[in-house]
Amino acid sequence: MAPILEIAREFNLRVFEDACEALGSRYRGQLAGTFGDAAAFAFYPNKQMTTAEGGMIVTNDAQIATLCRSLRNQGRDDRSAWLRHIALGYNYRLSDLHCALGLAQLKRIGELLSSRARVAAEYSRAFAQTPGITLPQEFPEATRSWFVYVIQLQGTSTARQRDSLIAGLRARGIACQAYFPPIHRQPYFKEIALSRTPSLPQTDLAAERCLALPFFSKMTSEQITEVCAAVRELLSESADDPGSPQSQLSASAG
Ligand SMILES: Cc1ncc(COP(=O)(O)O)c(C=O)c1O
Structure with a gap:
């Protein structure tokens, strides 16, 4: 991660970590998924923890978080009425049942x-x-x-x-x-x-x-x-x- 982050700084690039196989891994003591602007984790059943399907994006960047919420939710405006679409989006919602499974897994991670x-x-x-x-x-x-x-x-x-x-x-x-x-x-x-x-x-x-x-x-x-x-x-x-x-x-x- 150190050289990748250095290149990103030099060329003003954003870093999106594919941490799908790396939940719980550390580099120089720091957890995978916490280095870049955002990171993806996958929860297919072969992974360290599962929600049966689907995954998660983590970020500390409010703009990226708003964009991701909108994209997964058919391009809806995160801050306004349910039927207001401000972009072309997808249905990437993880259902409540899948989330319940994931939360139970997270307790025993x-x-x-x-x-x-x-x-x-x-x-x-x-x-x-x-x-x-x-x-x-x-x-x-x-x-x-x-x-x-x-x-x-x-x-x-x-x-x-x-x-x-x-x-x-x-x-x-x-x-x-x-x-x-x-x-x-x-x-x-x-x-x-x-x-x-x-x-x-x-x-x-x-x-x-x-x-x-x-x-x-x-x-x-x-x-x-x-x-x-x-x-x-x-x-x-x-x-x-x-x-x-x-x-x-x-x-x-x-
Ligand atoms: C490194 C890596 N990235 C991405 C994915 C894709 O995950 P998903 O199929 O949940 O989108 C996987 C799945 O095994 C993976 O190992």
Whole structure:
């Protein structure tokens, strides 16, 4: 955030934080969502807390707050009659029922965040001596709030090897995902913004080797052990098979 805020100051830009995955995260001790002019949080069920759908914008700027209230409310004038529309807006209202769910979740946010941290720590401990994979990194200036637990395959591994690992896990009833595919590979983005796919080799490598494992606050130690054992077994099975490209993975990791 420090360099982003510096650039914004230099060029007189406004900063809108996408804090959708970062509820409870801190950078240099300060909470994500409190650096910029405004910030967005998302409350889909896979997030740290949920309202079943929807999200929230936070801001200390009265003008932005008024604009957001109007935009979510079909462009109504926030300070006047219900049927007065001063702009083109949307129906982005979060219903009272969704808000009630969110308020109840917010009361237990400390517990929700620490349960996720416990699951992440157990995964990292269980995977500590596993060759062939890279675990999520710690960042010295940040305290992470856990949204997903993503491992990376190492060495010369390819998307095909990662996908065969996914298939093996799914065959054992373990849900997992290649999460995320990068935006420059999305058909719509290519269509609207790019005349040709840009060369982003590091982004592509990260996307080809990433694997998001099952992750939720109530995940038990037994479930974590089962996932880790399955990953290890599948990695060593493919490493034992000399015809398999995965064998190169452990050779290079070793
Ligand atoms: C970083 C980030 N931004 C934005 C979103 C979108 O949130 P929503 O679908 O609630 O608009 C997500 C959802 O996962 C996200 O992870």
